[in-house]
Amino acid sequence: EVQLLDSGGGLVQPGESLRLSCGASGFDFSTYAMNWVRQAPGKGLEWVSLISGGGGTTDYADSVKGRFTISRDNSKNTLYLQIDNLRADDTAVYYCAKSDRYWFDSWGQGTLVTVSA
Amino acid sequence: SYVLTQPPSVSVAPGQTARITCGGDNIADYGVHWYQQKSGQAPVLVVYADSDRPSGIPERFSGSKSGSPATLTITRVEGGDEADYYCQVWDSSRDQGVFGGGTKLTVL
Numbered sequence: 001e002v003q004l005l006d007s008g009g010g011l012v013q014p015g016e017s018l019r020l021s022c023g024a025s026g027f028d029f030s031t032y033a034m035n036w037v038r039q040a041p042g043k044g045l046e047w048v049s050l051i052s053g054g055g056g057t058t059d060y061a062d063s064v065k066g067r068f069t070i071s072r073d074n075s076k077n078t079l080y081l082q083i084d085n086l087r088a089d090d091t092a093v094y095y096c097a098k099s100d101r102y103w104f105d106s107w108g109q110g111t112l113v114t115v116s117a
Numbered sequence: 118s119y120v121l122t123q124p125p126s127v128s129v130a131p132g133q134t135a136r137i138t139c140g141g142d143n144i145a146d147y148g149v150h151w152y153q154q155k156s157g158q159a160p161v162l163v164v165y166a167d168s169d170r171p172s173g174i175p176e177r178f179s180g181s182k183s184g185s186p187a188t189l190t191i192t193r194v195e196g197g198d199e200a201d202y203y204c205q206v207w208d209s210s211r212d213q214g215v216f217g218g219g220t221k222l223t224v225l
Contacts, residue, residue, distance in 0.1 A: 104214075
C-alpha cells in the first residue's frame with residue numbers, strides 16, 4: 001500500500017525559511033516523479049512543483065519560482081520542499097503527491113504552514 | 118497560463134445524477150483528471166485520463182470529454198459523495214500542473 005507522510009509545517013514569521021518533508025513507502029520511490037500541491041485556507045488546490053524520479057528534472061509554478069526548491073533523497077525515500085523568504089500568501093496546507101504520468105494517484109495527509117508575524 | 122473553469126457549486130438530491138463540468142481552451146488536447154476532496158481530508162483521484170477509474174472507485178463515478186467541456190458524472194448520488202471536486206490537466210507546453218477552481222457538490 002502506498003503511504004506518504006508529510007511533515008515539517010508550522011508557524012513561521014515572514015521572511016523566514018522552512019523545509020517540508022514527505023516520507024514514502026509501499027512503492028519503488030525512485031521510479032516515480034513526485035509533486036507538491038498546496039491549498040490556502042478555504043481555497044482550491046494549487047500545483048506547486050514536480051521532481052522527476054531521478055531528481056534531474058524539476059518544474060515550478062510561476063508563483064513560487066525563485067523561492068521554492070524541490071529535492072529528493074531516493075536512498076531515504078524522502079521528498080523535500082525548501083521554502084525561502086516566506087510570505088503571508090504562502091500560508092496553506094502542503095500536500096506531497098505521487099505522479100503517474102500526468103495525474104496524481106496518491107497523496108499525503110498534508111502539513112500546515114502558517115506565515116504570520 | 119492555462120485556465121480550467123468549473124462551476125462553484127452543484128446540488129443534487131440523493132439517488133439522482135450529478136454532472137460537474139470543466140472547461141478550458143482546446144481541452145480536447147489535454148488528458149483530464151478528477152479528484153474528490155472531503156472536508157478536512159486529502160484529495161483522492163476518482164477519474165484519470167478523461168474516463169478511467171482507479172481501482173476502488175465505484176462505477177457510479179465516470180468521466181467524459183467529447184469536445185468541451187469535460188464532465189464528471191456521479192450516478193445514484195449518496196450523502197457520502199458530498200465533497201469538493203477538482204479537475205486537473207498537465208500543461209506540457211509549460212511543464213506545469215493546472216487545477217480547476219473546484220466545485221462543491223451538495224447532496225440535498
